[in-house]
Amino acid sequence: MLITNIMLKNKFTGLGVTPDVVGEYVDGKLNGLGTTHTQTGQFKNDKPCGYTINDKNEITHTNDNEISTKLITILDNGDTWIGDDFGILVKTDGTTVTGHRILVINTTMDSK
Amino acid sequence: MKTHSNYYAGVRTYAGNHISINSEIEHGLGYYEVTQRGKCAGTFVNNQVHGRAAKTWIQGETYVGQYSNNNKDGNGVHTWKSGAMFVGQFSNNQPNGFGILTTVHNGIKFIGNVSGMIATPIVGEGEWYTEDNIQIDPASVGIDDKGCTHENGVTINAVGESIIVNDNGSVTTIEKNLKTTMFDAYNGERTTYHYGDWIHKYKGGIRNGRFHGNGHIKFHNGWNHTGVWTFGYNVNHSTYTSVATSTLSSRSTQRRLDRNYCMIYDMMIAHHHKFVKRPPVIVEFGIGRGDHLVHLRNLFSDAIIIAVDNLSPTSVPTTELEAQQISDLKIAAQISGVEFYFNTDCYDKQSIYDIVSAHGDFDFAIHDATHTDTAWNKLNTITEVLSDDYGILITEEMCCNNNPNDKNSINWHQIELAIDDGWRIWDCRIPSSFEYHNSVIGVYMNGKFDGSDFNMYEIEIC
Numbered sequence A: 001m002l003i004t005n006i007m008l009k010n011k012f013t014g015l016g017v018t019p020d021v022v023g024e025y026v027d028g029k030l031n032g033l034g035t036t037h038t039q040t041g042q043f044k045n046d047k048p049c050g051y052t053i054n055d056k057n058e059i060t061h062t063n064d065n066e067i068s069t070k071l072i073t074i075l076d077n078g079d080t081w082i083g084d085d086f087g088i089l090v091k092t093d094g095t096t097v098t099g100h101r102i103l104v105i106n107t108t109m110d111s112k
Numbered sequence B: 001m002k003t004h005s006n007y008y009a010g011v012r013t014y015a016g017n018h019i020s021i022n023s024e025i026e027h028g029l030g031y032y033e034v035t036q037r038g039k040c041a042g043t044f045v046n047n048q049v050h051g052r053a054a055k056t057w058i059q060g061e062t063y064v065g066q067y068s069n070n071n072k073d074g075n076g077v078h079t080w081k082s083g084a085m086f087v088g089q090f091s092n093n094q095p096n097g098f099g100i101l102t103t104v105h106n107g108i109k110f111i112g113n114v115s116g117m118i119a120t121p122i123v124g125e126g127e128w129y130t131e132d133n134i135q136i137d138p139a140s141v142g143i144d145d146k147g148c149t150h151e152n153g154v155t156i157n158a159v160g161e162s163i164i165v166n167d168n169g170s171v172t173t174i175e176k177n178l179k180t181t182m183f184d185a186y187n188g189e190r191t192t193y194h195y196g197d198w199i200h201k202y203k204g205g206i207r208n209g210r211f212h213g214n215g216h217i218k219f220h221n222g223w224n225h226t227g228v229w230t231f232g233y234n235v236n237h238s239t240y241t242s243v244a245t246s247t248l249s250s251r252s253t254q255r256r257l258d259r260n261y262c263m264i265y266d267m268m269i270a271h272h273h274k275f276v277k278r279p280p281v282i283v284e285f286g287i288g289r290g291d292h293l294v295h296l297r298n299l300f301s302d303a304i305i306i307a308v309d310n311l312s313p314t315s316v317p318t319t320e321l322e323a324q325q326i327s328d329l330k331i332a333a334q335i336s337g338v339e340f341y342f343n344t345d346c347y348d349k350q351s352i353y354d355i356v357s358a359h360g361d362f363d364f365a366i367h368d369a370t371h372t373d374t375a376w377n378k379l380n381t382i383t384e385v386l387s388d389d390y391g392i393l394i395t396e397e398m399c400c401n402n403n404p405n406d407k408n409s410i411n412w413h414q415i416e417l418a419i420d421d422g423w424r425i426w427d428c429r430i431p432s433s434f435e436y437h438n439s440v441i442g443v444y445m446n447g448k449f450d451g452s453d454f455n456m457y458e459i460e461i462c
Helices: A005-009 A101-110 B240-246 B251-258 B261-275 B291-299 B320-332 B349-359 B380-384 B412-420
Strands: A014-017 A021-026 A029-036 A039-044 A047-054 A059-062 A068-074 A080-083 A086-090 A096-100 B012-018 B026-034 B038-045 B048-057 B062-068 B071-079 B085-091 B094-102 B109-115 B122-129 B149-151 B154-156 B162-165 B171-175 B199-207 B210-219 B224-230 B233-235 B281-285 B304-308 B339-341 B364-367 B392-396 B424-427 B440-445
Touching: A014 B012, A014 B026, A021 B012, A021 B026, A021 B038, A029 B026, A029 B048, A039 B038, A039 B048, A039 B062, A047 B048, A047 B062, A047 B071, A059 B071, A068 B071, A068 B085, A080 A101, A080 B085, A080 B094, A086 A101, A086 B094, A086 B109, A096 A101, A096 B109, B199 B240, B210 B240, B224 B261, B240 B251, B240 B261, B240 B291, B251 B261, B251 B291, B261 B392, B261 B440, B281 B291, B291 B304, B304 B349, B339 B349, B349 B380, B412 B424
Parallel strands: A029 B038, B281 B304, B281 B364, B304 B339, B364 B392
Antiparallel strands: A014 A021, A021 A029, A029 A039, A039 A047, A047 A059, A059 A068, A068 A080, A080 A086, A086 A096, B012 B026, B026 B038, B038 B048, B048 B062, B062 B071, B071 B085, B085 B094, B094 B109, B109 B122, B149 B154, B154 B162, B162 B171, B199 B210, B210 B224, B224 B233, B392 B440, B424 B440
16 A cells, blocks of 8 residues: 555554555564665565665675675676675676685786 | 355455556556465566566565566576575576575585576586585585485485486476475475375364364374465465454354354455455444454454444443443444444435545445344445445344344345345354354345355355
8 A cells, every 4th residue: 555654653564655665564664575766675674684686686685683795796897796705706708707706806807 | 156266366466556647557666465376576567577576485485686577587596495595697587597506405505507497407517515615526415416315215406395307307396395384285286295185183163164264284294284264275364263263252253253154254355355456445334342343453454444333432321232332332432443433323325425425435344233134125325335346245134133042033035035136145053053043144245256155055045
């Protein structure tokens, strides 16, 4: 249903729709699946918690302690890093490098 | 007649933005839920999930990532309840490209090129690693090149499903994800080797020989499932029966359970989940102590609930019965989230129109005011203001007098007239004892309400 700020202040619980946010609300806050113009995924108390994808198509996992780990990162040069500290770099030319992020990305940058 | 499977098939409900104010085309930020399947929040373009979305399935799987025309396409992460995960590139609605597949086998993961469904992964170039990122030969830890283990003749794939690899290389999943609940199996949506005799014990509500209300199943293999049933089918929403039996029994609630009226209200709730895609307008005529209103409030959190009574908490009683009713109203008036119309005659046309002009047509109207065998005939105004297609009017003790001990309580001539007038009437008397001789309930409905599955004694004119 269409919700207002007053409804949120009154701890609205249910499926809420506004032009900028759609999702599951509990006690006036986004709790559960939701989407905004910049983030889509799982939320707890209006903050990402669980898996989310942002408007750059990067994927992040956030635990209950609000510690976030990026699982997919789009680098400035267009390459895609899949993984956290250890993973695979998928370059824009289709080639890949697997290993520790800091080593892989630094090596790749150095070689350009 | 609609079958159970059709009637209770997943119902898709969308909430979100549309392409324009008066359009039904889903477009922009949105959310949908399909009962017994799952739910999705994301961006929509012309009725399709397109852009980014987060989906969860009822068996515990989750996908968060890019979508194109309802298909997973781009970067994403898919997780299983077993703890398995694939993060990487998707296309054609499945993993397709580079990524990391973390298996259920001690967290051993494949990093490289994966294509196809995870149950039957075609692993391309890549390497296997332990949780600590030490490269290994998967065969050294009993994992084949498709991420499966083989023990005692059982093959477990990367996400924990028990599978059979056929001679031609195809794969049959015989036990989908060992750690999911039995919900899907209960609905017969997949074939497992447990199907057919998997229930060891059921403890819970039964109506007319079928699971109905809150229940708990213990399966032969030790799995357990606690849920809510309606007419033998597991549903993922609360029902009148489930709420009524899990809270302190009140006078009016117990009466509805004893008389099997609860099943009609459960059907009404199923109808709501199936068709009424908006907060419903619910009107109860005859308030009593308000127990029924509390149940309705709990069951329909977003509903507009209206309560109408011809007395008020400040009325001066003229009889002992009225004194009791007024005393009850004083309790009911304390209930929050209900619009009360006291001193209002439910048979008065103008009074009904005044309520409609304030709140809209009625989706569910419940007539529980003073019962007489001809009261139904004075409800014409209410039937006129039921919402198109969905509106339902329920009246208890239909065509009966007020005395449950009167074996001649039912006025069969009035029953005939009512059925001629479009009512459907169910005989809810308990055949073994014929307690409550006036347990007859009538339903007047617009459009799509399907009472066929009620499987009780609907009265027909022969």
